[in-house]
Amino acid sequence: MIEFPAFDPIVSQALESIRNEPLTMFMRLMSATHGAFLIILPLIGIWLWRGKGSLKKRLLIFFAFGLSIAINNGVCDFIKVRVERPRPFEAQVVSTPIESSRLVNPKKPHRSFPSGHSMNSLAAVILALFLWPRIKPWLLILPALIGFSRIYLGVHYLTDVLAGFTMGAIIGVLLGLIARKLLSLKQSSPEDAPNPAAPIPAAASTDPEPAHPDSDHLHD
Numbered sequence: 001m002i003e004f005p006a007f008d009p010i011v012s013q014a015l016e017s018i019r020n021e022p023l024t025m026f027m028r029l030m031s032a033t034h035g036a037f038l039i040i041l042p043l044i045g046i047w048l049w050r051g052k053g054s055l056k057k058r059l060l061i062f063f064a065f066g067l068s069i070a071i072n073n074g075v076c077d078f079i080k081v082r083v084e085r086p087r088p089f090e091a092q093v094v095s096t097p098i099e100s101s102r103l104v105n106p107k108k109p110h111r112s113f114p115s116g117h118s119m120n121s122l123a124a125v126i127l128a129l130f131l132w133p134r135i136k137p138w139l140l141i142l143p144a145l146i147g148f149s150r151i152y153l154g155v156h157y158l159t160d161v162l163a164g165f166t167m168g169a170i171i172g173v174l175l176g177l178i179a180r181k182l183l184s185l186k187q188s189s190p191e192d193a194p195n196p197a198a199p200i201p202a203a204a205s206t207d208p209e210p211a212h213p214d215s216d217h218l219h220d
Contacts, residue, residue, distance in 0.1 A: 002083055002113075008157040009093045015152045016094045027149040031117065057183060061131055064179040068123050071171055076116040076164070085113040087155050094154040115156045118147040118164030123172035130176025131183070143168075 088094045090110065121143035129135055147161040 002085070004085070004113075004157070004159055008159055009088070009091075011158045012088045012094050012151060012154065016154060019152070023152075027152045030145045030149040031153055031155075060183060061179070064127060064131070064175055065124060068127055068171060068175050069120055071175075072119040072123050072168060073116060075167060075171070076114060076119055079114060080111040080116075083113045084110040085157075085160070086110050087112040088157060089154045112156055113160045113163060114167060115147060115150050115160040115164035117150055118143065118156075118161045119168035119171070121146045122165050122168035123175070126169060126172030127176045127179065130173075130180050 087110070090112075122140075125139050125143055128139070129137065143165070147156075147165060150156040150161055151158055
């Protein structure tokens, strides 16, 4: 039996006390993973069809993200069924979460630790940072907001989210290193690479000019 810290219920109750309708609407939006897939999947399809680079490279990147989701979900479920930690609202630490039927699966109780949303979101952002170095690190704000929303809405504790971030970061870094190696991606921008098609400038001739015979000797 895992002993969880005493501050977990305190944090959950503190966030419940500041709930208000505008903030709740925003937190529900950040936590609505299934709705996000309705937007993300068509964008992925367009990128695979019309994106830059070879189709093979795009498929490898798509496979890397799919593998990230599969590994995160597998590891998360493996831990959840063994820890069987009740969610905050199940333990009556907070009231029933807002629209709980959309936030958790009622057929799978006691699945609080770790947070799968936190794992998947951070792993995906870290993987994107490895594959596209030009992406700005401020994108890490997105998984932070998702993790916060899970505590705010009463479906996870703080340690659930922190554990999810830790495991998601490890998986994201490992997959990022492997994917970048396979795709031979470099951190430097393409403009810095030498252009093999550029013409090579002709080397300056170092041969001495042929000596001209002295005109006076031509009449000797």
